[in-house]
Amino acid sequence: AQRVTQPEKLLSVFKGAPVELKCNYSYSGSPELFWYVQYSRQRLQLLLRHISRESIKGFTADLNKGETSFHLKKPFAQEEDSAMYYCALRNNAGNMLTFGGGTRLMVKP
Amino acid sequence: KAGVTQTPRYLIKTRGQQVTLSCSPISGHRSVSWYQQTPGQGLQFLFEYFSETQRNKGNFPGRFSGRQFSNSRSEMNVSTLELGDSALYLCASSPRTITDTQYFGPGTRLTVL
Numbered sequence: 001a002q003r004v005t006q007p008e009k010l011l012s013v014f015k016g017a018p019v020e021l022k023c024n025y026s027y028s029g030s031p032e033l034f035w036y037v038q039y040s041r042q043r044l045q046l047l048l049r050h051i052s053r054e055s056i057k058g059f060t061a062d063l064n065k066g067e068t069s070f071h072l073k074k075p076f077a078q079e080e081d082s083a084m085y086y087c088a089l090r091n092n093a094g095n096m097l098t099f100g101g102g103t104r105l106m107v108k109p
Numbered sequence: 110k111a112g113v114t115q116t117p118r119y120l121i122k123t124r125g126q127q128v129t130l131s132c133s134p135i136s137g138h139r140s141v142s143w144y145q146q147t148p149g150q151g152l153q154f155l156f157e158y159f160s161e162t163q164r165n166k167g168n169f170p171g172r173f174s175g176r177q178f179s180n181s182r183s184e185m186n187v188s189t190l191e192l193g194d195s196a197l198y199l200c201a202s203s204p205r206t207i208t209d210t211q212y213f214g215p216g217t218r219l220t221v222l
Contacts, residue, residue, distance in 0.1 A: 036213075043112075044199065044213040086152065094165040095140050095203060097211065099152035 002027040004089050006100035013077050014108050021072040021103045023061075023087030031089045033063055033070040034097070038084040047072075047085070057081070077107045111135070113202050113214035121220045127188040130217045134181050134202030140164075141183040142211060143175060146197040155198075158183055187219075195221045 003026045013019055025031060035047040048056045050063040050070060061072045070087060087100040114133045122128050134141050142165075143155040154167040158177035175185040181202075187194055197216040203209040 043215045046210050046212075049210070095142055095157050095159070095209075095211065096154045096165045096167070097142075097144075097152075097201075098154065099144075101151045 002031070002089055002091055002098050004087050004098050004100035006085075006087055006103045008103045009101065010104045010106070012106045012108065015079055016076050019072075019074045019077045019081070019105065019107075021085050021087075021105065023070045023072065023100055025068050025070065025087075025089050027068075027089060027091060029092060031091055033061070034088045034090070035059070035061055035070075035072050036086040036088055036099075038086070040083070044086070077105075079107045079109055081105060082107045113200055113212055115198075115200050115214040115217050117217060118215065119218045119220075121222060122190050123222050124190055124192060126190050127186065128190060128219060129184055129186045130198055130200075130219070132183045132185075132200030132202075132214060134183070134200075135212055138202035138204050138212075139181050140203045140205065140209070140211075141177055141181065142201045142203075143183070143185050144199040144201065145169075146199055146216070147195075152199070155185065190221045192221050195219060 005024045033050040036044050037047045038044045059074045063070050084102050086102045088097040116131045140159045142157040146152045157165040161177045172188045177183045199216045200214040201211040203211045
């Protein structure tokens with residue numbers, strides 16, 4: 001069975017501080033990992049996926065297969081980063097996403 | 110292109126009733142997936158349809174069913190509603206293959222009284 005764990009339900013930081021949202025997964029095969037974000041009153045949207053290896057809105061995430069982690073990082077948080085962040089895993093059996101419980105990021109001025 | 114649309118946006122039903130939710134994918138997208146979001150269980154996969162065939166199914170009882178039409182629009186049906194079915198139901202579409210990104214709709218908020 002596959003599982004995604006986001007240990008922090010809430011993460012509160014000050015503007016300009018570094019941010020790291022943790023994500024750990026369990027899956028026996030080669031998964032594809034994603035970060036989705038949901039801003040207030042907006043729909044869930046893709047932030048980044050590990051195979052793209054790109055930086056979106058200053059966020060990066062590296063897949064660490066040894067530690068089975070896919071933590072989301074940003075060096076300097078902005079107030080507009082305040083949102084709900086979900087880590088998700090897709091296996092190679094189809095278009096099914098397994099989501100973590102989500103972390104609410106609050107960036108204080 | 111217009112995004113994924115879901116109708117209705119809000120719905121109130123009573124226990125024992127049945128409900129049908131609708132999802133219109135982005136034009137050209139052939140895969141439609143459904144998810145249930147609740148405060149207690151989070152986001153859980155219900156099922157995925159591709160070219161009118163159910164390709165994957167999550168761990169939900171048989172009261173939850175779905176279908177996809179030839180124009181890729183999809184419906185999901187929940188029969189004999191229970192209080193625990195109250196949730197936000199999200200639909201997501203993707204172009205074709207399993208490596209494509211999924212784009213989510215705004216959801217249908219179902220309340221069961």
